[in-house]
Amino acid sequence: xxxxxxxxxxxxMGMTNKKSLKCEQHLGHNAMYWYKQSAKKPLELxxxxxxxxxxxxxxxxxxxxxxxxxxxxxxxxxxxLQPEDSALYLCASSQDGGASGNTIYFGEGSWLTVV
Amino acid sequence: xxxxxxxxxxxxxxxxxxVTLDCVYETxxxxxxxxxxxxxxxxELVFLIRRNSFDEQNEISGRYSWNFQKSTSSFNFTITAxxxxxxxxxxxxxxxxxxxxxxxxGAGTRLFVKA
Numbered sequence: 095x096x097x098x099x100x101x102x103x104x105x106x107m108g109m110t111n112k113k114s115l116k117c118e119q120h121l122g123h124n125a126m127y128w129y130k131q132s133a134k135k136p137l138e139l140x141x142x143x144x145x146x147x148x149x150x151x152x153x154x155x156x157x158x159x160x161x162x163x164x165x166x167x168x169x170x171x172x173x174x175l176q177p178e179d180s181a182l183y184l185c186a187s188s189q190d191g192g193a194s195g196n197t198i199y200f201g202e203g204s205w206l207t208v209v
Numbered sequence: 210x211x212x213x214x215x216x217x218x219x220x221x222x223x224x225x226x227x228v229t230l231d232c233v234y235e236t237x238x239x240x241x242x243x244x245x246x247x248x249x250x251x252x253e254l255v256f257l258i259r260r261n262s263f264d265e266q267n268e269i270s271g272r273y274s275w276n277f278q279k280s281t282s283s284f285n286f287t288i289t290a291x292x293x294x295x296x297x298x299x300x301x302x303x304x305x306x307x308x309x310x311x312x313x314x315g316a317g318t319r320l321f322v323k324a
Contacts, residue, residue, distance in 0.1 A: 136315070136316050136317075139310075139311060144310065149309070149310060184252070184254065186254075188310075195242025195306065197256055198244075198312055199256060200254040200255075200256075202252050202253040203252035205252065
């Protein structure tokens with residue numbers, strides 16, 4: 095069983111819908127991440143939270159809104175998405191950040207289809 | 210700027226063949242960390258190995274082995290006696306000690322192992 099769990103695993107939503115992706119880590123880590131993986135594109139880092147504070151926000155459109163209520167939970171709120179936002183969204187966690195090169199551990203991902 | 214190149218987009222082998230996945234990286238830092246991940250069709254990126262820049266010892270874990278060579282900035286991954294279950298996308302990644310939370314991923318190599 096993975097130490098990072100994501101729900102739902104699959105989501106189909108219309109462009110006018112509002113939905114949320116949820117992530118929970120059971121590893122006692124301090125940092126949590128959202129990555130986007132589209133077909134034939136490299137992994138894109140979207141957001142990073144460290145100790146519940148956002149530390150990275152890589153020019154992500156405002157229709158994606160992250161929330162980190164505590165160090166174990168991370169949400170990605172979705173609203174008025176576009177079909178090109180269809181992708182695999184991966185949540186991950188690490189003990190800390192780059193210093194000491196902490197390993198990032200990933201969840202199984204949420205497959206999102208926007209229709 | 211840091212960069213990870215996986216020049217092999219797809220590799221196809223027959224079961225029991227050995228296969229090497231190439232990874233070349235660029236960094237100006239003297240302290241950095243290299244990783245390999247496996248992504249099966251289910252979507253989750255599974256951590257395989259982490260190496261720091263001061264440890265050039267090769268590593269073997271079962272049928273997996275890694276060859277780290279700083280002189281050529283390469284961190285290649287070999288699967289010996291490949292099996293169908295090894296079919297996946299494999300990602301090489303780099304994080305610099307000064308990189309904060311930004312792990313740089315290669316584009317991935319898709320490995321097909323045919324029975």
